Amino acid sequence: MELVFFYVNQSSSKFIEKKGFNFSPNYNFYVEYTEGKYVLKQRECKTKLPKGFFDEKLCIMNITAIVGENGSGKTTLLNRLSNYNGSVKDQDHNKEYEDFFNERYEKDKIISIYLEESELICYHNIENLQNKTGIRSSYLYQDSVELMQIVRDSTGFENISKICLSNSMYALEDGVSTNQSISKISLNVNSLKTLKGIFYQKKCRKVSSCAGGYYAFQDILCHSKKVNEFQQILDILYLRYISNNDIESILANNIHNTLEIKFQTFRKCLDDKFNDFTSEANKDLSLRLHYDLLVNELLADFDFNLLKVDIFAVIYMNLLFEMITYLRFDKYIGRPSITNKKELVDYVANLIKELLEKKSGYANFFDEAFQEIKEYEQVLHNCEMFPCSLPISDSGYVSYKQVKYGSNEYEKFLSVVEKSVFDREYSYVLKYIDIGGLRLASGERALLNFFSWIHLVPYFNYISNDVQESLHDNILLLIDEIDLYCHPLWQQKLVYYLIEEVKAQFSEKKVQIIFTTHSPVVLSDIPHSNIIYLKRENEKCIIDEDNKHSETFGANIYKLFNDAFFLGGKGQIGEFSKKKIQEIIDKIKPETKNGGEIIYPDLKKEEVSILEQQISLIGEKILRDKLYEMLYKCKYSSLELREKKIKIYEEKIKRLQNGEDI
Numbered sequence: 001m002e003l004v005f006f007y008v009n010q011s012s013s014k015f016i017e018k019k020g021f022n023f024s025p026n027y028n029f030y031v032e033y034t035e036g037k038y039v040l041k042q043r044e045c046k047t048k049l050p051k052g053f054f055d056e057k058l059c060i061m062n063i064t065a066i067v068g069e070n071g072s073g074k075t076t077l078l079n080r081l082s083n084y085n086g087s088v089k090d091q092d093h094n095k096e097y098e099d100f101f102n103e104r105y106e107k108d109k110i111i112s113i114y115l116e117e118s119e120l121i122c123y124h125n126i127e128n129l130q131n132k133t134g135i136r137s138s139y140l141y142q143d144s145v146e147l148m149q150i151v152r153d154s155t156g157f158e159n160i161s162k163i164c165l166s167n168s169m170y171a172l173e174d175g176v177s178t179n180q181s182i183s184k185i186s187l188n189v190n191s192l193k194t195l196k197g198i199f200y201q202k203k204c205r206k207v208s209s210c211a212g213g214y215y216a217f218q219d220i221l222c223h224s225k226k227v228n229e230f231q232q233i234l235d236i237l238y239l240r241y242i243s244n245n246d247i248e249s250i251l252a253n254n255i256h257n258t259l260e261i262k263f264q265t266f267r268k269c270l271d272d273k274f275n276d277f278t279s280e281a282n283k284d285l286s287l288r289l290h291y292d293l294l295v296n297e298l299l300a301d302f303d304f305n306l307l308k309v310d311i312f313a314v315i316y317m318n319l320l321f322e323m324i325t326y327l328r329f330d331k332y333i334g335r336p337s338i339t340n341k342k343e344l345v346d347y348v349a350n351l352i353k354e355l356l357e358k359k360s361g362y363a364n365f366f367d368e369a370f371q372e373i374k375e376y377e378q379v380l381h382n383c384e385m386f387p388c389s390l391p392i393s394d395s396g397y398v399s400y401k402q403v404k405y406g407s408n409e410y411e412k413f414l415s416v417v418e419k420s421v422f423d424r425e426y427s428y429v430l431k432y433i434d435i436g437g438l439r440l441a442s443g444e445r446a447l448l449n450f451f452s453w454i455h456l457v458p459y460f461n462y463i464s465n466d467v468q469e470s471l472h473d474n475i476l477l478l479i480d481e482i483d484l485y486c487h488p489l490w491q492q493k494l495v496y497y498l499i500e501e502v503k504a505q506f507s508e509k510k511v512q513i514i515f516t517t518h519s520p521v522v523l524s525d526i527p528h529s530n531i532i533y534l535k536r537e538n539e540k541c542i543i544d545e546d547n548k549h550s551e552t553f554g555a556n557i558y559k560l561f562n563d564a565f566f567l568g569g570k571g572q573i574g575e576f577s578k579k580k581i582q583e584i585i586d587k588i589k590p591e592t593k594n595g596g597e598i599i600y601p602d603l604k605k606e607e608v609s610i611l612e613q614q615i616s617l618i619g620e621k622i623l624r625d626k627l628y629e630m631l632y633k634c635k636y637s638s639l640e641l642r643e644k645k646i647k648i649y650e651e652k653i654k655r656l657q658n659g660e661d662i
Contacts, residue, residue: 001160001474002061002115002512005029008080009109009126016073016080016541020111023064023514025049025529027120029113029133038126040111042133047529059503063495063513065526068534073541074516077534078478081514082164082184084110161472163187163457166480167446182460182470187453189227196230197222199463203421204431206365213286214326217266221431224269231452232435237421238452240414247504250490250497251448259413260436261380262400263314265307266321267291290325298324298347301339308387308399312377313341315432319369320348323355326362369428372420376429379412400436422462446485447494454505475511477502483519495525527553581623584614588630600633608635628655 004024008016020031028043054060066074111124113135120135131137164186187195205218242249270277270287282288298320306313338344352370355363383401390398403413417435420427440448454477456463460470482498483491502511517523523531528551533544588611590600603611611631618624629648636647 001510003081003112003476004115004120005111005113006081006084007031007111007124008077010107011073011076011080012107013076015539016076019541019543021077021532021543023512023532024062024115025527027113027115031111037128037130038111039130040122040133049527049529053527054499055503057503059507059509060499060511060513062530063499063515063526064530064532065523066514066516066532066534067518067523068544069536072534072536074534075480076541077532078164078480078514078516081476082162082186082478084112159472160474160476161185161457161470162476162478163454164478164480165450165453167449167484168481182457182472185457185460187456189449192227192230195463196225196227199230199233200225200431202463203424203427206362206426213290213328214322217287217322217325220273221266221269224264224272225431229434231449232438233417233421233430234452234456235438235448236414236417236435238448238455240418241455243411243414245504248497248500249451250493250501251444251451254444255438255440255448256405257438257440258405259403259410259438260386260400261311261383261403261413262398262434262436263311263318263432264434265314266318266432287325290321290329293329293331294321294324297337299338301337302344303340306341309385310341311380311385311399311401312373313344315373315429316341316344316348318432319366319373319428320344320351323348323351323366326366365426368424368426372424372427372429375416379409379416383409402437422459442485443487443490447490450479450498451501454501458505471506471509473509475506475509477511477513479513479515481517482515483517483522486519488519488521491519491521494522523552524554527551577618580614581618581627584611584627585630587611588627588634590630590633600630600637602637603631603634628652 002024004027005020005022007020008018010017018031018033020029022028026045026048028045030041030043032039032041049062052058054063066077068074109124109126111122111126111129113120113122120133122131122133122135122137124137124139126139129137129139161182162184163182164184166186166188169189200222204222239255242252267277270291274282274285276282277285277288277291294317299317307317336343338347348370352363352367355366380401380403383403386400386402388399403410417430420430438448458470482494486494498513502513528546528549531546531549531552533546533549535542535544587603587607588601590598592598608631612628615624615627615631618627628651632648632651633644636644639647
């Protein structure tokens with residue numbers, strides 16, 4: 001199922017107004033608007049894209065690039081595409097709200113044409129639309145509940161999952177829309193915060209039969225998790241994926257980092273919530289009773305330096321704190337104090353045994369947590385430990401185990417994290433684990449974001465209880481600023497690897513990709529007929545006629561700079577260098593006297609030296625040589641013509657001798 005045409009009556013800011021966008025090179029629709037009447041028409045296409053051009057197996061149906069200068073409406077258009085859900089005119093309101101609902105309806109008016117199998121279908125919510133194309137129409141309106149249900153149950157636009165990706169802080173709208181399966185999901189640096197909360201609430205706590213402060217502590221833990229810790233887990237899942245599958249990933253041969261594994265202490269989580277948890281100001285907290293019991297009685301003789309040399313002493317201690325909080329221990333109950341890690345582990349094991357014997361509601365939960373910790377400990381047993389030299393009381397101390405890339409432990413660690421996410425109903429370890437070591441360049445980070453997020457989507461039912469099957473049969477993948485942070489060499493590979501990645505991840509789906517870009521390198525992988533050119537005129541979004549632009553596929557990127565990105569006669573050099581060069585020209589350009597005589601400025605020796613240094617920095621050879629020649633004519637302006645020519649040739653010879661290409 002492919003979106004071939006989309007008509008925006010009015011964006012929220014009215015920047016895009018009464019504009020139709022063709023996303024397929026094989027169809028050319030347009031809307032004529034006159035005095036409140038909308039007429040849908042169709043033109044014949046001159047150039048058509050061969051079937052299966054981007055993917056012979058037709059998993060990827062089409063790819064469209066949206067280009068234009070900053071502020072031309074690219075992101076606004078993507079937002080409109082992502083937010084469209086077939087809204088209809090609201091008829092059920094008081095009369096005094098008529099103007100408000102009329103205004104909202106003007107912004108909600110949409111025409112969308114989809115190719116479903118071999119049939120074109122026009123979905124719209126415009127009352128007075130005249131369809132003169134001959135294709136079938138489905139009009140959505142509030143009074144026809146039966147028709148609305150038919151449309152939503154058919155293979156129409158309701159059978160599409162929209163995935164919106166952006167590495168920008170000013171990204172597409174956040175949020176996840178679900179109705180058992182995903183209708184829309186926006187993945188960006190802002191929306192991950194919401195997804196992080198959903199993930200930890202589902203995977204890291206049991207919500208039934210919680211007792212007092214224990215329930216509160218679970219919420220504290222989930223809220224204390226940072227977005228980057230959630231992203232670390234997504235990174236590991238993606239690294240595991242490309243390690244286990246024969247796919248062509250742009251990152252497969254680039255991320256060979258050794259991992260650094262550590263666990264946060266329960267005390268650190270509490271301090272993050274209550275500043276200094278052990279201060280007098282927090283002494284009345286119910287959690288303080290359990291903390292004091294653990295630290296001042298059970299662990300009164302414990303060697304806390306063990307936490308620096310064994311990261312698993314940290315998480316076993318965390319588990320003990322959670323258990324005594326769940327059991328609401330408020331006093332020492334005659335057990336021996338704990339002095340070392342073995343006694344700590346034994347104490348936890350015995351406490352779990354007692355809970356199992358009593359058939360406590362959380363007994364199995366704590367037992368599974370204990371077994372999960374032991375599994376991680378076994379996997380990381382042979383990995384080197386890096387203790388921190390800071391005192392244990394310092395919240396900044398960090399001790400970690402190093403998992404070397406390519407080792408057996410590396411693969412086992414990726415596997416055990418994957419198991420915690422996908423196979424375990426709950427994961428105790430994921431509440432506290434902190435996976436470092438992936439020190440990536442910004443371009444690597446941006447691409448790993450994209451591909452780890454894409455990898456996440458089919459498994460979204462593991463993150464949210466509201467989703468049973470993550471995706472519909474059809475996917476509209478919207479990517480804003482696809483080239484953001486990427487080096488030109490990676491931009492060259494981006495479209496190819498995106499295609500390979502999407503084909504591997506969504507092999508059973510039908511995918512359409514629409515992205516915005518500022519990169520002529522990326523654009524050279526997209527046929528001219530698959531590009532929408534936008535520009536800003538009179539504070540409105542304008543669609544530039546594609547016949548004004550030359551072919552892009554496989555084209556020279558220098559030509560694309562001028563043509564596709566509306567640089568026009570501005571050239572391809574920066575504004576600062578352009579102004580600097582103009583300053584040089586202004587100082588050395590000649591004057592023409594009335595008699596036709598050409599007079600070059602008479603410059604001082606110091607001026608000539610400075611200008612010579614500035615000219616030497618210019619990278620364009622023809623321009624640089626011309627400015628040198630003009631400068632030498634200034635330098636030797638007082639000489640006779642013959643002597644002047646000799647001096648200029650001597651200067652050129654000197655530059656050749658110095659190894660300069662002239």
